[in-house]
Amino acid sequence: MLSERQLFILRAIIDDYTQTAEAVGSRSISKRSDVNYSPATIRNEMADLEELGFLEKPHSSSGRIPSQKGYRYYVDHLLSPHHLSRSDLVDLRTLFAQKVSETEEVIKKSAHVLSELTSYISVALGPEAFEAKxxxxxxxxxxxxxxxxxxxxxxxxxxxxxxxxxxxxxxxxxxxxxxxxxxxxxxxxxxxxxxxxxxxxxxxxxxxxxxxxxxxxxxxxxxxSERPEKVYYGGKTNLLSQPEFKDVEKVRLLLELLEEDDKVHRMLSTGENGVTVRIGNENDVAAFEDLSLITATYSIAGKPVGTVGILGPTRMEYPRVIGLLEHMSKDLTNALTDLYYKK
Amino acid sequence: MLSERQLFILRAIIDDYTQTAEAVGSRSISKRSDVNYSPATIRNEMADLEELGFLEKPHSSSGRIPSQKGYRYYVDHLLSPHHLSRSDLVDLRTLFAQKVSETEEVIKKSAHVLSELTSYISVALGPEAFEAKxxxxxxxxxxxxxxxxxxxxxxxxxxxxxxxxxxxxxxxxxxxxxxxxxxxxxxxxxxxxxxxxxxxxxxxxxxxxxxxxxxxxxxxxxxxSERPEKVYYGGKTNLLSQPEFKDVEKVRLLLELLEEDDKVHRMLSTGENGVTVRIGNENDVAAFEDLSLITATYSIAGKPVGTVGILGPTRMEYPRVIGLLEHMSKDLTNALTDLYYKK
DNA sequence: ATTTAGCACTCGAAAGAATCAAGTGCTAAC
DNA sequence: GTTAGCACTTGATTCTTTCGAGTGCTAAAT
Structure with missing residues (x-):
């Protein structure tokens, strides 16, 4: 079991690394105003956390970065139910304030807004026409x-x-x-x-x-003749500004993968309902090694029909993205259900 | 007026540079089996060609690369009507041998084949539903x-x-x-x-x-409510393997531009009929500085309705690409005209 | 029994120096 | 007009050096 202090440090490292994309050192944590331990103490804790598999070092004399296990723990245990910031809420609300008149359009716009808000790549599966009568x-x-x-x-x-x-x-x-x-x-x-x-x-x-x-x-x-399912993207180029993609070869691999709609489609339609977080290798795709995929399903009249998701670096802002997707999923469900079943 | 020998050298440099993407030196031209001049002679001619603006040097002690003016001259005066290679012809023929049953599908496939064949990016505008009755x-x-x-x-x-x-x-x-x-x-x-x-x-x-x-x-x-025109792409990631895109920032700029369908649409629908070649800055877009865009229109029943094109590095294989597009344009015209006007 | 100060040590990134190869321009000879 | 010869230029590559951030460990302080 992790001690209170270890939890605090793990969280601090993830939060810091999320913003800077640079390995976090003991000193920088110790300097935080809400911390009273010396760098040495923190170093000891870090060493323990590393041994437990929650942190790792890019090289022997550097600061720590979260491991996939670290992120997983963070997402599973450390995440307080996130309240969206006022401005995020406003942006979402204006999206759905417009009169919704067509499904495809709504999905596209949702993907667009999500990518704008997060600076990550957003993906969306349109509602399956297949089940419709x-x-x-x-x-x-x-x-x-x-x-x-x-x-x-x-x-x-x-x-x-x-x-x-x-x-x-x-x-x-x-x-x-x-x-x-x-x-x-x-x-x-x-x-x-x-x-x-x-x-x-x-x-x-x-x-x-x-x-x-x-x-x-x-x-x-x-x-x-079956229509291949459509996948909508937003901000495909967003990730290119992130430091993890300074290498063109990586970019190519990722973009090539994203062009294969059927693969992406399979990856998104897991069958699971609600918000799902898949971190790094949990995606079973080499090109996603340092990416995380968060998805949420939306429904029409209680029946799940499609998925929206965010693809970002593993060091993404989990609480915010999860919050956004939860909210978006609800809004989409309402808007679409309204659209087809209003009396 | 350029001398016979100057023309030969200009063409040789462009052909060589097209393949290697490296500045061409006098020695490498002189070594060709069909050349009997010494490197020194060729150097003199090169200096003249540079003065005339057809060649340039990346730096003072390097070989020459073609300037935009050089490419332009090449395309306008040096291009023999290109016959497609047997294998290119076969590929095109198999594409159109399949039963064509739907417009969008044909356009998509055409874009796909073009990008496969050339390793460049292909773009296609679907037929404008707008004029249709x-x-x-x-x-x-x-x-x-x-x-x-x-x-x-x-x-x-x-x-x-x-x-x-x-x-x-x-x-x-x-x-x-x-x-x-x-x-x-x-x-x-x-x-x-x-x-x-x-x-x-x-x-x-x-x-x-x-x-x-x-x-x-x-x-x-x-x-x-007007539908925004659709732009189809093939091989968006192809260019990433080219040496001119080793810089991620360039990639980002280009891909961002390509996501703006309306801009691309405007760029492609020039109104001109037939094959058009726009080299580098002739495109009036910063992101296209070292790219060339070759387009061809296709028609239904004699009325031009759409465009297919190839976007590649300025050092692209002009003769082949022009040949491919000419051919593709004719095939598309026939296939679509058949589809709608067969008696 | 923790916590912390101190210090030697490690490693990558950045900056500088040395070397290399490809290619040029020019001069003088053919 | 053509070409051999040679000094010179320049980017790329490789090797060193330096620098700084950060660690782990030991011993002292609490």
Whole structure:
């Protein structure tokens, strides 16, 4: 068990290092006005903390920096529930004071504000259209051969897919098909559409439409084609000002990773609900070695649908970032739920 | 006027520097098998070329590098119409051999292929939906208050905007409105929609619909809200491997600029048709000082609608990149024209 | 039994000096 | 007009030196 004083010193070192990015020496802590121990005493404690794995030394005669274990302890045990500063609150409030009219826009803006506020990189996953249910379907023919299928979900998202029409299909027939599709598929989640097509629609179509076979094939393909999930970033360049990225090679590795949306997507959608903190190697990605990722989920009508997060150096301002994300997550949940379920 | 030999030397220096990124000395040129002059002779010519402004020296005792004027001369006068290498052609052909089914996807892929092929950054502007004409309009109500307006253009693009419904509007009325809108607005370019609304639709709506006023207001706003144009990038991190970007600060400036889509958009949409080469400062952007931007436009049915480009170091492989872009521009034009206008 | 002053020691960062290699410009010879 | 020869310039690299911040340990003070 760590003594009161050890806790104090650990916290002091993390706070200091968070700001300066330089190893913290015993003297600089001892000089703080709320400290009455001599540098020597503090050195002894530091040596103990190092032995316990909470601190480490970049080289043998330097000050200490927190280890990953140190940060972990700090986040798990030393973090008082953080109250956001007045100005942070104001910034968040103005964001959500604007009339929210479209999901994508809100997510983008949230990511932007988060990165502005923190000077770190923010990431956001849009709400998964996938689970949403079909509200209305429309097929608009463009010419004899091609058309666009449009699907509107109950959450107001619009998906559109190009479609090839069988050569001998006339307008009235197409209209009939659309009616049948709407009748049979309303309320079906998008990801189930293509299976339902055969169980629900096939035989009805068979009865009423001549050329149903080739149409159905092309339609099924259009419906099936999965959209890769979108990842939104804010302030991708912010980290470049941080001293841990003075090396271009590191920058390249990180930015290359961030361009692979699917990897990032997998990393963010952990399934866990609420705020999650992953420090350094806990991310299982080499490029994140000295980065931490903090994520929070947001929901629509009680169902978690997306994630916002902050990617910063391991020495990031945990309390503030966690506070911000908690708050942002709540605001997003409210705004989106309002948007789709207001009566 | 430059002598035959001067032209040869200028070209040799540019070709060499393009590959090595190191100042070129007289000896290394003289050693080439197709050269019979001694280093001293070449030094004399180099001194003349420098005086004329085509070459410069990083420092007094180093070899020469091409100046911006040198590159400009090279591009304008020294470039033989470039034939693409077999492997480049193959890569492009396989890209367009796949069935093209959606605009955005094609543009994205094109950008990706370009950056892969060149190891530079590729940029692409999607086709402007703005000029396209309305083919069909649909309004899908989500609940009592909100709806989504969907506009399909004759080029197959789908735009959707959220909409607030007046509180006392029933379904039959909405249907009537949609019919009127379609009847009156079909064939109108999207960017003219909101003006036409008042000249064409206002008085008809007045006659047939009770609650037309507040609906029209909200609809007009939805239609007016301009979508910021999208810019697609490929290989944003490619340049980081180039020696001109060993300095993180430069990287930051560039990447920050690239995040401002509107600026990039303006830079790319010059109005000029065909292939354009802008070298270094010709771009009027500080961050592009040692970068060149080569762009080419692509068209749908003869009308230029978008741009693809390559951003690389000034010492880029001009002939190859120009060849690639010319080719890509033609392929894109064909693919997209096919997509929308095939009979 | 803690705490602290004192001091030798360690190590990286910064500054300076020495060396090297590539390349030039100029002069004089071909 | 061309070229060999040579003194000279300059950035890059490597090695030293110096400096300062900080440690660990011992012994004295509380």
């Amino acid at each position: 079909l509200k209305h379907m429309q097929i608009v023919p463009l010419n004899k051969e091609s058309a666009v299928a449009i699907m509107v979900t109950d959450t107001g998202q619009v998906e559109n897919r190009p479609l090839t029409l069988p050569s001998e299909m006339d307008m009235s027939e197409l209209e009939k098909i659309v009616n049948i599709l709407n009748e049979r598929l309303q309320g079906v989640p998008l990801y189930k559409l293509h299976t339902r097509l055969y169980t629900e629609v096939f035989n009805v179509l068979e009865k009423h439409v001549n050329n149903y076979r080739s149409f159905l094939d092309s339609f099924e393909q259009a419906v099936r | 309305l083919k069909h309009m649909q309004i899908v109500p989500l609940n009592k208050e909100s709806a989504v307006a969907i506009m399909v253009t004759d080029t197959g693009q789908v735009e959707n905007r959220p909409l607030t419904l007046p509180s006392e509007m029933d379904m039959s009325e909405l249907e009537k409105i949609v019919n009127i809108l379609n009847e009156r607005l079909q064939g109108v370019p999207l960017y003219k929609l909101h003006t036409r609304l008042y000249t064409e639709v206002f008085n008809v709506l007045e006659k047939h619909v009770n609650n037309y006023r507040s609906f029209l207001d909200s609809f007009e706003q939805a239609v007016r």
